[in-house]
Amino acid sequence: MAAPHIPRRNNINPLPEPPAVSEAMAFAHRRYWRFNLALIAVLMSIGFAVSFIVPLFARALDNVRFAGFSLPFYMGAQGAILVYIALVAVYIVLMQRADRALQAAREADMAIREASQAQQR
Numbered sequence: 001m002a003a004p005h006i007p008r009r010n011n012i013n014p015l016p017e018p019p020a021v022s023e024a025m026a027f028a029h030r031r032y033w034r035f036n037l038a039l040i041a042v043l044m045s046i047g048f049a050v051s052f053i054v055p056l057f058a059r060a061l062d063n064v065r066f067a068g069f070s071l072p073f074y075m076g077a078q079g080a081i082l083v084y085i086a087l088v089a090v091y092i093v094l095m096q097r098a099d100r101a102l103q104a105a106r107e108a109d110m111a112i113r114e115a116s117q118a119q120q121r
Contacts, residue, residue: 028105050083
């Protein structure tokens with residue numbers, strides 16, 4: 001849930017109050033951002049490994065062959081670029097899925113609010 005907002009009385013231009021957020025929506029937002037940060041951490045770790053670990057161990061990995069080339073040469077020539085493109089594609093697909101889940105939670109929350117408002121009338 002959002003942090004409590006304490007209005008200041010001596011503000012010339014006071015900030016508007018944030019809209020009320022239900023507990024379910026706050027939980028959905030926390031889940032969404034936790035997933036986003038975890039996904040970014042994993043994908044950045046893979047990118048780091050491709051960018052720095054493979055070249056760091058280039059001599060040790062020289063005997064490993066991929067597509068007829070030594071692994072460090074292949075990763076330097078084109079493999080790293082393909083990995084980066086794959087990382088971007090994975091991020092796009094997984095975040096679209098997370099966006100749909102958050103939108104479904106928002107729509108469910110709106111339906112619950114509308115139903116409770118209809119009962120109060």
